[in-house]
Amino acid sequence: MAITSANQLELLQTAEAVAREKMIDPDLVIEAMEDSLARAAKSRYGSEMDIRVHIDRKTGRATFTRVRTVVADEELENYQAELTVKQAKQYKAEPEIGDEIIDEVPPVDLGRIAAQSAKQVILQRVREAERDRQYEEFKDRKGTIINGVVKREEYGNIIVDIGRGEGILRRNEKIGRESYRPSDRIRCYVKDVRRETRGPQIFLSRTDPQFMAELFKMEVPEIYDGIIEIKAVARDPGSRAKIAVISYDNSIDPVGACVGMRGSRVQAVVGELQGEKIDIIPWNEDTATFLVNALQPAEVSKVVFDEEAQKIEVVVPDEQLSLAIGRRGQNVRLASQLTGLDIDIMTEAEESSRRQAEFAERTKLFVDALDIDEFFAQLLVAEGFANLEEVAYVESDELLSIEGIDEGTAEELQARARDYIEELNRKAIESARALGAEDSLFEVEGLTAPMVEALAKDGVKTLEDFATCADWELAGGWTTVDGKRQKDDGLLESFDVSLEDAQNMVMTARVQLGWVDPTELEAQADAAEEDAAEGEEPKA
Template sequence: MAITSANQLELLQTAEAVAREKMIDPGLVVEAMEESLARAAKSRYGAEMDIRVTIDRKTGKATFTRVRTVVEEEELENYQAEFTVEQAKQYLDDPKVGDLFEEEVPPVEMGRIAAQSAKQVILQKVREAERDRQYEEFKDRAGTIINGLVKREEYGNVIVDIGRGEAVLRRNEKIGRESYRPNDRIRVFIKDVRREPRGPQIFLSRTAPEFMAELFKMEVPEIYDGIIDIKAVARDPGSRAKIAVISYDGSIDPVGACVGMRGSRVQAVVNELQGEKIDIIPWNEDAPTFLVNALQPAEVTKVVLDEEAERIEVVVPDEQLSLAIGRRGQNVRLASQLTGLDIDIMTEEEESQRRQAEFEERTKLFMEALDLDEFFAQLLVSEGFTNLEEVAYVELDELTVIEGVDEGTAQELQARARDYIEELNRKALEHARELGVEDSLVTFEGLTPQMVEALALDDIKSLEDFATCADWELAGGWTTVDGERHKDDGVLEKFEVSLEEAQSMVMTARIQLGWVDPDDLVTEEEEAEAEAEEEEQVEDSTTATTAATAEEGEA
């Protein structure tokens, strides 16, 4: 097959037809044709030659060109596609390395094998262009709902026709025991769009929390308009869900708006989710208040929040415990997902027992350490003293306000507490030195002898060892694995060292060792100030531009 004037326009017509059918750019099809013709020409003239083909976009005429590149003499490898500066002088005026010399060559006759190869190249290019088009179309639709048509089911995964492509609804993304037949209509959430060698992969979901949020956005105009905002969603797909909403308009009740007249709006979402029960909860910035709302319908007596550990303790009446936990822990699990906090639920009786145990433990500590009778020790605990350091180093006024404690008694209590602490420190320091602790760690500011002993027991015996520690290794923390939070015990956690304090001490140790240059450190406050200054400059610039524009308009 030769590219003659008779079929030159046919090339362009073919490219247009293929482009319309596959909904891609005709230019991509023409480029594929050029590449296929160039490959056929190389098989005729030699694979070492650099043959390029250009198809005129108006006439369809194909021009075959041989290209040779000027290279350094020592870099000359391919004599068919490269030549030296000396060799190039007979073709070019003042040739330089990197210059190209192009000469037109006669068109080639395409045999059956060459034509088949050209066809494969064009088909491959068209497939790649089609995949790119599909990816570009759907990548920006991730996070939205789409209607599709079920094509088939493979090993529990549903293949869905979404118009210009296929998508996969995996078995674990279906609600409960949903089953579909071919040609069933299905509403799904586009969870992820990935570019892969075999083409774009579009993954769907009906169990994602975002699916419920998008359904409410479709059913509740106030959410779509931004008057009501969905702050959090937690789901046990097909069974129960909780959704937290807030209204930015004081005259609109967010819960009532989502429920709708006679429950019409929420019922539409429930029907789409196969009867999934939905609790609509008002969101609140105050975490304890929000949690009390999230645990509905259970009543909460008391809430204690540990912000650093992201844990919260909830006390409920004895008869409300099963309701707060829910069937198979469903209610408390959804409340935990909704608030992002780990929740410990206990009854009033359990909480009372725990407080009593803490009271007895602190009473015993004061009796043994300060040589007090039980009544006096209980009096200190009742006044809020929890450890010896508080007794030893508080202002005398805080002790003398206790009934029966005068200034002399207060001074005696503090002296006994300090003596006991000093004895503990002396023993701790002796033990630490026996374990091989270096003076650089003993004298480090911020570490007490008992802390040094704890570090030594964990094989941290020098300032270098201490400087290599992470803040959570010292203060403790939490790690999330497979959606579950696990406690990481810290070496200094029992001394109530916070993450910020641990981070500061470790950084100080690194500076003392010369590992870190303090001049290179930028504090968060300095960063915030710099950002604020930048924002002010941008605002001033915008204001000036607006004013200038206004003046021009008036002029």
């Protein structure tokens, strides 16, 4: 079939029809036609030729042209697509290198194979344009709620018609007891939109915590207007959820606004979530207060927060333990998700037993080390002394403030404590050297003899060994694996070494070895201080 024998306007009509059906730009379809005709022409005239086709947007007339580029004599390689300056003078008076010489060539006859190939090129380009259009349309809808119609179910996954595309609701993104039939209307959260080879993939969810947040935004005008903000959401899909809210207008109660008149607003969300029970909690900047709110309806007696480990201990009355934990640990698990903290719950009786055990352990330490009677040791513990270092190196005035201790007694206590510590250090030095620890380790500022002994027992025996340690290897830390926080024991954790202390000691060792320039450390410290003064995050 020759292109000239065809109805030229039919090209434009076909392009218009395809563009309207696929909802893409007609120019994209015409460009695909031009590309396919150019490929067909190359198969006729030769693949080394640069053949281009232009279809007139008004008449539909297809013009075939041959393009050759002017190059230097020594660079001429492709005689079909390039020509020298001398050769170009036949077509142009003063040609220059880089100029293009364009001349029209006769249209080609499209045989059956060439026509089929051209059709495949057009279809491929149209599909690509349709995929690009879908991706551009839905990528900005990520994080929003979308309404759709169930088309079919595939291996437990629901395919949803969402207008100009299809979304997939995977089986693990469905609320447990939900089931759908074709043509059912469904409301979902657009969790992700990815560009893949088979087209844009739109992943939907009904279990994502943000789905509930978006539902509240639709039902509560104050959230939409920014007067109330949702600070955190935690869900056990289909069963129970907790949502923390704060109001930026003192005259508006955030919890009451979310509940609505006679519970109308929250019930609308509950209905969409298949009866999921929702606890609406006032958010608070104070971590302990927020946690007490998050554990509702259980009552909390005391909260102990370990800031470094991001862990919190909660003490509840004995009769409130099951309520605080919840069925299968649901209440405490949701509270943990909401606050982002590990939560240990214990009863008042358990906390009392633990405190008594700690009290007895410290009392025994003072009795054995200081050679004093139990009553005197208990007195020291009750006044807040936790270890021998505190007794040995505290200001004597603090000891004198304890009833029954005079100046002579205070001096004697501190002398005994120092003697005991010195004896421990002597034994630790002997043990560490017997294990192979080098003297250079004892010179690191901050490392005590018992610490060096502990390092040597674990194979850290040289300054080089110590300088390669990470701060968390020494001080311990926490890592998150599969959404659960796990404890990493540190080599010096028993000595109450913080991450900052460990980092300083390791850096000191690296400076001593010449691995780090101390002037660079000072410059980084100065920059960190400047950032802190300006309210910025310190630079890494």
